[in-house]
Amino acid sequence: MSKFCPNCGKEVNENAVICVNCGVALNNQNIVDETNKTNSLAVAGFVTSIVSLIINLWGLVGLISLILSVIGLVQISNKQEKGKGLAIAGTIIGFISIIYAAVVIINYINLYV
Numbered sequence: 001m002s003k004f005c006p007n008c009g010k011e012v013n014e015n016a017v018i019c020v021n022c023g024v025a026l027n028n029q030n031i032v033d034e035t036n037k038t039n040s041l042a043v044a045g046f047v048t049s050i051v052s053l054i055i056n057l058w059g060l061v062g063l064i065s066l067i068l069s070v071i072g073l074v075q076i077s078n079k080q081e082k083g084k085g086l087a088i089a090g091t092i093i094g095f096i097s098i099i100y101a102a103v104v105i106i107n108y109i110n111l112y113v
């Protein structure tokens with residue numbers, strides 16, 4: 001078993017802490033940090049879902065947060081990014097906002113139509 005240096009690409013020993021070719025420190029934490037970025041759509045979706053609890057706009061804000069969160073969730077599973085919890089929260093809160101808007105609209109119709 002062997003791994004490759006992220007700096008020069010040279011094959012190095014699996015347990016090596018420093019690359020024998022270029023001298024760069026082979027810290028696994030650096031590699032994890034680069035690949036595990038927080039997904040920006042998941043953050044945007046979560047923030048929008050919080051806004052939808054304050055400004056509902058007939059479920060429109062909730063719908064935007066739901067779409068952003070679902071796309072974010074797909075990107076997270078494809079690219080193995082962080083922010084899965086945010087994306088799930090954004091999806092649930094966005095969905096609640098749409099249901100709330102639907103209930104308000106149905107009640108309005110029942111009262112006045």
Ligand SMILES: [Zn+2]
Binds near residue numbers: 005009022
């Ligand atoms: Zn190297």
